[in-house]
Amino acid sequence: MLTQRQNAILQAIERQYTDTGQPVGSKVLATLLPVKVSSATIRNEMAELEEQGLISKEHSSSGRVPSTKGYRYYVDHLLDQQAVDASDVAIIQNSFGTNFHKIDEIVSQSADILSNLTSFTTFTLKPEQKDIRLSGFRLVPLGNHQVMAILVTDSGEVESQTFAIPPDMNTDELESVIRLINDQLAGLPLREVLQRLQQDIPMRVMHYMHSPNGVLDIFDNILSHASSERFFVGGRMNLLGFSHNNDPRVLQALYGLLDKNENLADFLDPQNDDVNVLIGNEISNKLLKDFSLITATYDVDQYGKGIIAVLGPTRMPYSRTIGIVSAFRQELARQLLEYYHRYYDQ
Amino acid sequence: MLTQRQNAILQAIERQYTDTGQPVGSKVLATLLPVKVSSATIRNEMAELEEQGLISKEHSSSGRVPSTKGYRYYVDHLLDQQAVDASDVAIIQNSFGTNFHKIDEIVSQSADILSNLTSFTTFTLKPEQKDIRLSGFRLVPLGNHQVMAILVTDSGEVESQTFAIPPDMNTDELESVIRLINDQLAGLPLREVLQRLQQDIPMRVMHYMHSPNGVLDIFDNILSHASSERFFVGGRMNLLGFSHNNDPRVLQALYGLLDKNENLADFLDPQNDDVNVLIGNEISNKLLKDFSLITATYDVDQYGKGIIAVLGPTRMPYSRTIGIVSAFRQELARQLLEYYHRYYDQ
DNA sequence: TTTAGCACTTGAGTATGTCGAGTGCTAAAA
């Protein structure tokens, strides 16, 4: 355990370093601390902190910089948890428009608001109900040989796609197929629907059309969209600003990561229902070893839980960012609840 | 006009410089030229070329680099126009899948193929018929208080959006509004539809519902999507590789440009129906002064003309890139014609 | 008209020195 003074020193180093980006030396530190001690004393204390692995030097006579362990200690013990900037809260509350017609809009706009506020890169996931079921497929003929296929889930998610009807197929056949599919699959969990679509459904559809693959592909496609498109990324390009590493290959790899939703889901999954902070190599992906990730769930009661996350440099203003995330999760939950109530529970 | 030998020298400089990225000196050039002359002679010739503004030095004793004017001359006079790499052509022809159900798919996939092939950033625009008219809006109730609004144009374009029905509105009202809108607007050019939706239609709708704005917003929204979403960008991140300038602010500005479709349309508009090359500051936007842009139209007969474009560094393998673009425009036109024939002219 | 030769220019790289910020350690002061 650290002494009071060591805490103060570590905290001052963290603050100063995130402000300036420069390693912090004993002399500057002496002017910063509330208790007046000489630089020599501070040097002794810093030697102790370094021994514990909380701070480190870039070279033998440079100032000190917080290590991953130091940031961790800072976040765990030295943060004023409750200090959320009032103006940030105001911005958050005013930033949501009022005319939402879709959950996607709210959640995707959230990613943008959050990235504007933090100037980092952000992620938002829609609230997920554990057990979404297929409510049904619809087919809407549009004329011009085109048809729109629409998938609706019992949670109100909608996914659609248009396709052209192959010449060797008539609408009656299609209608029959849709009826068959709905009969067989409505009410089932999406996962199971996907399985069935690939396994026994093709056999049955054979009765109605000779080459069902094209059409079934469409449903397959819509379905996988519906189950994968839960992700929104905000402030993609902010990454350029804080990714110190300007090697184009690294940047391309990073952006590749952002576009592969599956991989991201792993990092973001929060350990608990509070605001989580992952620092540097605590993140499982090696590409992100110089970043910190702040994640939080937001809880929309019976409508499920979603995730918001901020990806920034290890050297980030943790206090402010955590404050923003914390305020944001609440406001987002409030917005969504309001939305659901407005439209569903009348 | 240049002499035969000066042409050869300019060509050699261009080739060598795009290969190595280094300024080319007289000695190296002497080994490269087919006709054997001494480096001194080449120096004399280069002095002449420099006087004409075709090449330039980075400093008083460096090798020469083609200037914008030099590239222009090279592209206009020294290119083997017909040299399209056979293997590139094969790749292009095999790269299109067969199961397209939407024009958007073909055109957006085109941007990706083209960027893979060139490793630059690419743009594709859908074929545009001059005078697209509104065929009609559809409303599909989805249950769960949700409705999907679908716009169909006479060119077969489809745009859709779901929205939740406000509590104070019943479906009958909606149906009436849709009937009104369709009666009034079907058959009109999209531009005019947009105008009417903002001007006299709101008045008429007032008869059926007290607060029409929310609903009309939706149609407005769908409509502007339909008329703006003609753009696809491929290989966005390739920009990182060849944008020598690693200043994050410049990069952010560039990517900002890619996301604002309107601005892009101006650059891309080709002067004529052939393959066009714009070099460096020939491009109107100053951000792109170190880039070259190769654009071409593709012609799908009565279904309109589209545009494909490649954005790369000024120092680019013009011959190969132009060849690829040229082959690609033909193949893309072929694919789209085939698509249209398959589905429309039965 | 071409070429060889030469003086000149320049950027890149390397060695050298100075300066300032920072450190660890020690011995004296508190």
Added chain:
DNA sequence: TTTTAGCACTCGACATACTCAAGTGCTAAA
């Protein structure tokens, strides 16, 4: 026992000076 002043030391940043190689322009001879 804790704190502090002092001092020798280290290292990066910066500047200067020098060399080297690549390249140039120009001139005079081939």
